Amino acid sequence: MNEFDLIAKYFTRPNRALKNADLGVGDDAALMTVSAGHQLAVSADMLVAGRHFFADADPERLGHKCLAVNLSDLAAMGAKPTWFTLSLALPSIDEAWLAAFSRGLFALADQHEIELVGGDTTRGPLTIAIQIAGEVPTGQAMLxxxxxxxxxxxxxxxxxxxxxxxxxxxxxxxxxxxxxxxxxxxxxxxxxxxxxxxxxxxxxxxxxxxxxxxxxxxxxxxxxxxxxxxxxxxxxxxxxxxxxxxxxxxxxxxxxxxxxxxxxxxxxxxxxxxxxxxxxxxxxxxxxxxxxxxxxxxxxxxxxxxxxxxxxxxxxxxxxxxxx
CATH class of the missing domain: 3.90.650.10 (PurM-like C-terminal domain)
Structure with missing residues (x-):
């Protein structure tokens, strides 16, 4: 399995209609439109094995947590989440780990109707980086x-x-x-x-x-x-x-x-x-x-x-x- 096989198998959902983006995974960039009368709220978090989570963490729970901590940033702004990107550094391709991780990730994403629209993968020490975006009525964000x-x-x-x-x-x-x-x-x-x-x-x-x-x-x-x-x-x-x-x-x-x-x-x-x-x-x-x-x-x-x-x-x- 190469990088593109990994993305296609675990992080692409070809039969899913996008609700919060105009174009998602598959091109050089995603496309989205911000609703009239709203501002775009954007945040990013990086989680490193052994630093932000235990190296032997359950991958399904880890998939939930890495998205949850980003969603929490939008909650603190009073924003409604719309889409996120995911970048992964992996020591190796472990299909059982990836299946569980993506299951936990998408379960929470579906709960809040948020779209995965892109990201990157590479080889390296286990690191998970998410950028998340949402919308908040103009001038109403909690600061x-x-x-x-x-x-x-x-x-x-x-x-x-x-x-x-x-x-x-x-x-x-x-x-x-x-x-x-x-x-x-x-x-x-x-x-x-x-x-x-x-x-x-x-x-x-x-x-x-x-x-x-x-x-x-x-x-x-x-x-x-x-x-x-x-x-x-x-x-x-x-x-x-x-x-x-x-x-x-x-x-x-x-x-x-x-x-x-x-x-x-x-x-x-x-x-x-x-x-x-x-x-x-x-x-x-x-x-x-x-x-x-x-x-x-x-x-x-x-x-x-x-x-x-x-x-x-x-x-x-x-x-x-x-x-x-």
């Missing part, structure tokens, strides 16, 4: 730079489950088998909050998805919006499985653990009723966890407060690809 002083800070669901899975797999913690399997689902099969992201966009100001941990990701909003945040530690929702970890690791998992892909967003206090109703409508346990405040010269961007209102200092931060 990291739009947080306002006194905004509420929300998360769309419990945090720390994926981090607990990593702690277990790397030997930092020991979880009961059933609990470890539940955490594995959070790590391997994240659920992008696309519909919820589109629903809250008219009410929210700033947003991002939690990929590198709450503590680290919140700094991006602070830096872009020139503000600081106060987070009430007791209000940050924890994955139920964290109760099986020591207290210190519970805090680290929910405040600094990555791979949750829940949305973190800010909204004016007047939007509380709307957001609570939307969360209930979408079956999400969204929680208000803090507030946007002015940034003073001597204060940290992200302040974690205990139940008495005292600031707590931690030695952990978000994930950094060149430090961690």
């Amino acid at each position: 990291r730079s739009h947080a306002q002083i006194d905004d509420d800070i929300w998360v769309s669901g419990p945090l720390g489950g994926a981090a607990a899975a990593v702690m277990h797999r790397t030997g930092r913690a020991q979880l009961p088998a059933e609990i470890a399997q539940q955490c594995d689902l959070r790590l391997d099969l994240p659920q992008p909050r696309l519909v919820f992201g589109q629903a809250i966009a008219p009410f929210a100001n700033a947003a991002l998805d939690i990929s590198d941990g709450l503590a680290g990701d919140l700094r991006h909003i602070c830096q872009r919006s020139q503000c600081a945040v106060q987070i009430w530690i007791a209000s940050v929702p924890s994955a139920a499985q964290l109760l099986h970890l020591p207290h210190e690791l519970q805090l680290e998992a929910k405040l600094a653990g990555g791979d949750d892909y829940e949305l973190c967003f800010t909204a004016p206090q007047s939007a509380r009723t709307n957001i609570e109703a939307l969360a209930q409508e979408h079956g999400l346990a969204a929680q208000r966890i803090g507030v946007i405040i002015p940034h003073g010269d001597s204060q940290p961007l992200v302040q974690f407060l205990d139940t008495t209102g005292q600031s707590m200092q931690f030695g952990f931060g978000g994930f950094d690809h060149f430090k961690n």
Whole structure:
């Protein structure tokens, strides 16, 4: 099997009518039209074996995850996904691996009616690169730079489950088998909050998805919006499985653990009723966890407060690809 056989067998769907593109896989470039009154939202992510996922990861789950993390970026913008490209570096052609990987990839793509329109393949260390695009009504995207002083800070669901899975797999913690399997689902099969992201966009100001941990990701909003945040530690929702970890690791998992892909967003206090109703409508346990405040010269961007209102200092931060 050569490169073109691989693409034809596993990543071409010749009998499928394109819904979101004018021309897909097979030419030198894809063609698509953006709907009137909309902007094109584009994002890209690269996943490297041993860095972003365990080298022995189940390929079907990996196919799901590599697309899910890109869909999550569009969810954070309030965008509706339309198409994506896929580039693969493979150590060798393993047909069983490719069949499972493409099965997981296309199952999620079909769920969200998104088209694979092109990409590339080559030989090399296992690396998966996806570029994704979607549409958002002009001027309505949620931006990291739009947080306002006194905004509420929300998360769309419990945090720390994926981090607990990593702690277990790397030997930092020991979880009961059933609990470890539940955490594995959070790590391997994240659920992008696309519909919820589109629903809250008219009410929210700033947003991002939690990929590198709450503590680290919140700094991006602070830096872009020139503000600081106060987070009430007791209000940050924890994955139920964290109760099986020591207290210190519970805090680290929910405040600094990555791979949750829940949305973190800010909204004016007047939007509380709307957001609570939307969360209930979408079956999400969204929680208000803090507030946007002015940034003073001597204060940290992200302040974690205990139940008495005292600031707590931690030695952990978000994930950094060149430090961690």
